[in-house]
Amino acid sequence: MSEVKPPKIEFPCPDYPVKVVGKNTEDFQDFVVEVMLLHVPDLDVSRITIRDSKKGTYRSVRMLITATGEDQLKSLHEQLIASDRVHIVL
Incomplete structure (x- = not known):
């Protein structure tokens, strides 16, 4: 059986979505x-979108970035x- 591997991201990766x-x-948001x-x-x-949860308890901030590499994404996520204040980063 061959294993299906997820697609590998090629850097730089324009329009990489990040949701916090x-x-x-x-x-x-600030x-x-x-x-x-x-x-x-x-x-x-100007490409940032904000959404509040149905009850207004949570807020999501979505951005499209140019990801330059795995190190950038890892350090961004860690910080x-x-x-x-942050519950999840996607």
Whole structure:
């Protein structure tokens, strides 16, 4: 039997989606963007989309970035998830 392997990402990868979910606080979006800019200096903030959960408890911030490599994605994920404000990074 041959194993099906997931497709390998080729870097740089334009329009790589990143979704960050956390408590819906007044400055959650600003916090996420601030961290993103450390790892993605050319982040196009005009392409950020925000959605609140049905009850308004949580907020998701979705961005499309140009991923430059696995190290960038790993460090971005680690820094975001290290915050007690972020519940999940997809």
